[in-house]
Amino acid sequence: MDAESDTKPSWADQVELGEDDTLPPPHEDFDENKGTKTITEIKFNDDGKKVKIVKTYKIETRKVSKSIARRKTLKKFGAASGDPPGPNPANTYISEDVFFQFVRNMEHRADDEDDPLSKLKNHKMVSCRICKGDHWTTRCPYKDTLAPIQDALDGDKKKEEVPEETQETPASSAPSRPGKYVPPNLRDGGNRRGETMTPGRNRDDTATIRVTNLSEDTRETDLQELFRPFGSIARIYLAKDKNTGQSKGFAFINFHRKEDAERAIAGVSGFGYDHLILNVEWAKPSGNQ
Template structure:
């Protein structure tokens, strides 16, 4: 019976079993049509022609297309969460940039051009830096000692060795010496930005603007220098610099509106 629209075909047969009774056997199967290639007579005639030129010494099956079973492995050069290696070409080396200024210098072990400070393999073995700030006067020290002895929270501005600069002066200094960095990669963090710009002068603050939903960089950030000369050197050397396979754009940051 069949086959039907789905290719199902039933075959019914009758036979005798071991007890001499007639039984009915129904076999169900699927019928498939296998397509066969039909060679065109004209194509067969062309194969019999005499070969000439570069194809004179080729075999009959040399020009046939076959399916390759070789496994092809694609290399991902820049995985998420890791930095690409800097080019070692003398013309593109960070050591040659900015008249001898070395951009990649580890502040933990002192190696140049090997790794960033945030990824130093010896950071756990480095000694803790000692405080170098001057102690406040006797009156301030007495006040701080009396407050801390009672296990009370002390604001950072009133702690031992804290600077006595006002917020207005700090804001004006940051706005005057701030630069804007654009075209950053998604995995760039604040430490990478501070390491990159810290070679041109003391950096007060380096901040990468991130998306609050994904936590990834939005492609730009800000760097605040202590001096305006250091900020100008950073702009001259890093504007148009190839960083993480992207071309940076470094300009003066627009001052904030009062």
């Protein structure tokens, strides 16, 4: 009785054991013309589904030195001692595709101090017609975005610049030349202590504008480029989707000065940017403050 049940389990046992026993053994095919070996295996995957695994190996014959050939016949040892001949798929597998990226001068040129052109940068040899920077107009970073706006604004700017300078010069003892570094304590208003620590100062909503109808691909740097010409920017907040990181279509720009913000509203509102018409207005004070 015992012997019989060993050799031939009852059908009920077979059902309980599952179909593991009925899996066909791995099948090996060798194609001599192509020099490939194909191993076909049928297995259960983690979900309990039957899967067919086909592994194709290329069989190559190589001529090598005797010492290498001898080493090729070595018996596996250590943790690999139980492995079948050939690579063990648990340890050796082919990775996803990678590219060999050919790069040229990607990160070195930027900080190249010896560039003769960069030395000339400080001397104002050329002046951009768009942003008054020291580059050719055709190379202006705002060429595509701001040329029309700037034309309209040029008149206002000149008017504004004059009173600014008259305000600043009496306050600072040394005549401040443009472009020269002035330490913060010597700047205009530097003797007023603790000013920056005043609460609410950093989040001054009065010089904040809200930009809406931005395209999804907009980045902070785009906004910076767009609004920098109007005056110095304290903070840019671009609302982004948490998951995708794409813009939600609106942003807040804090300018240091209210006049800059005013000009930005006048200049960019209704401006076509990335196939959309921008809408710029004063930001409403946020409710939770």
